[in-house]
Amino acid sequence: MTQEALAPFRVPASARPADDPPPLPYLDDPEDRAHGGLDITLEAYLASAAMREAGTAPLRLAQSSFPTVYWTVAQMVAHHASNGCNLETGDLIDSGTVSGPERSSWGSLLELTARGSEPIALPSGEKRGFIEDGDEIIFRGFCAKAGYPRIGFGECRAIVLPAQ
Numbered sequence: 001m002t003q004e005a006l007a008p009f010r011v012p013a014s015a016r017p018a019d020d021p022p023p024l025p026y027l028d029d030p031e032d033r034a035h036g037g038l039d040i041t042l043e044a045y046l047a048s049a050a051m052r053e054a055g056t057a058p059l060r061l062a063q064s065s066f067p068t069v070y071w072t073v074a075q076m077v078a079h080h081a082s083n084g085c086n087l088e089t090g091d092l093i094d095s096g097t098v099s100g101p102e103r104s105s106w107g108s109l110l111e112l113t114a115r116g117s118e119p120i121a122l123p124s125g126e127k128r129g130f131i132e133d134g135d136e137i138i139f140r141g142f143c144a145k146a147g148y149p150r151i152g153f154g155e156c157r158a159i160v161l162p163a164q
Helices: 003-009 030-035 049-054 073-082
Strands: 041-047 059-065 136-143 151-159
Touching: 003 136, 003 151
Parallel strands: none
Antiparallel strands: 041 059, 041 136, 136 151
């Protein structure tokens, strides 16, 4: 994805709590604070084996927004590279779980199920407090804004296999 394609989806970096210490000087930049956020919608889905066999669509577990992350992409890259990492074009960097303030935007099944104590009901009648063997997990990301073409980042999906 090019900088130009993402330009319409730039937003201010998320505000830090007032009682948090400011970022170290090498991670703080007025331009990054003003335009360092990226308005990317992130979604997580789950489809059990029974759901797939029945042709049931995956259940969306969460939809969050990337601007809620604590660090901007520029800050993540600067911190990563400043520690001596040989960061190169094409390398992938993961932000980790992106959870928003509302329950529907919590990006972790541990958060959504209160560490497994409040299981989620699946359309198949099954319940999940934790991911199980045979479950398919799907992650999707996209930028969407009126007047601009939707930009998709594709999806990442995998079926959890039993331990060997």
